[in-house]
Amino acid sequence: MTGDDETFEAYRRLLFSVAYRMLGTAADAEDAVQDSWFKWSAADRSAVADPKAYLVRIVTNLALDRLRSAQRRREAYVGPWLPEPVRTATDDTDPESVSLALLVVLETLSPLERAVFVLHEAFGFGYAEIAAAVQRSEPTVRQAGLRARRNVRARRPRFHPDRASRQAVTERFVAAATGGDLGTLMRLLAPDVTVWTDGGGRVPQLIRPLTGADRVAAMFASLGGRTYQGIAVADMALELVEVNGGPGIVFRGGGRVVGAFTLDLDERGRIAAIHNVANPDKLAALTAGTVYRLGPPPAP
Template sequence: MTETPSDPIFAELRPHLVRLAYRMLGSVADAEDIVQNAWMRWLGTDPASVREPAAFLRTIVTRLCLNELKSARRRRESYVGSWLPEPIFDPEDGDAVDDITLPLMLALERLSPLERAAFLLHDVFGMDFDDVSSTIGREAAACRKLASRARAHVAEARPRFAVGKEQGLKLATAFFTASRAGDMASLRALLSEDVIVYADGGGKVPTSLRPHIGLAAVMLLHEQLARVFCAQPSQLIHYAVIDGLPGFVTVEGGDVVQTTALHIEQEKVVAIYCTRNPDKLQHIIGAMPR
């Protein structure tokens, strides 16, 4: 069951609730399930008795996410290889509702569930600490401390040299062209000395189980991949901004959908995030032309 046009309150708030749940969980599917659960609870509520529907539904979603994080953390402890959040595309008009990028999402994984909630609600979604307090069930002073600790943990993950969307996608185009053509000289010129490659296959498709760290290791990886691309060329679906980073969507080896997101600083690629786990790409695969 999904909300209908006859319920304009929930329909209007739904995109915000999904984004909140996704930022809490790093999973599109889990976020959708959480919001669906919130919808069912909303059906059992008299809207006229709710003074602030947005705050009411945000509280439901946040508390459901806090419960879900307990089991999600257990699942990630046994995850095969590198874990990356499910990729989402930024709005086409570029007017994203927050500045959370993929590296920051990974930094959030190191926080406690309450730290994550306090940081997101206050620093990202702009709630004051009294509202955060009522949402997560902690005193306002405790929420300030939670957000402060979280802020310190994620500070390093925020981009120090933000790249514009147009320039970012230009560099993503150059990276795709060089890597798929086996142009190692051009590729090397795009990479920083301490570049890292993360690949998430979840044990479902072939991929490296550990990150490749440093320019030499990453160049060796792409020299090997160039032979694969020569035998089975990548099919480029489109370029996109993926979780705040420039990148692209491809089909590799004839049937493996992959998103590649590039963390760029000072015109150099400092990290490459490849998501190949089909369980994390169903929302993308379902939208692709047949």
């Protein structure tokens, strides 16, 4: 491996981490990183004073191009579009910065706002650095960052439960749902809990969010007697694993992953939102068992 190869590899994890937060899917993030490598290989690297800034600029602009194209495709998406869930390692990842709930909120931002939010809030880049990366003026970038923070705060609570609380609630939810325990489900759910399901038109799923503790509890309490894609839900294997920085539920049946749930809690520790991804196109990374480290890498 050459010195230039080693330099790129030292920042590969950072590049993927930026691209995944920007794009919301592991496959698109991997493609953006690979395209970054091609651009890095073709560049006159003798003129690159700061490889980290240079590579982040490349992957950010590639992600912006992909994001603009993806937004047009998502307008025709069947049902809610949810990010691709991935298994993560928590030792170096801020759980909130990669949660499915936050990535859903980031979908409401413009591509520029999303880039500024990700680079500034998740990775600590300064506005001058971001302005150089996205080729905009610093005042423009600051305004985009202000709008992004305002929109995110309006849609995401400032309260973030600790890992132990989230794990305990997730375990109780799984036990209640698999046992058909309607009473416990009602106690676990916030009155206005909402379920989003993403089948992408590929598999049967709700095409509109389901809201209300009564309706959501009834749906999950009845799962044990249902079949899904020809597989009895009672015959599926459930795994509690770390998904996007927090406890997640992965369903396996018929030799494959058929779905993944994450739960979002309110300030009282009740389940306020459930995100269920079942689109097979978004389950490849979970099926492969790939574990991503999405925090900033150690200094090379």
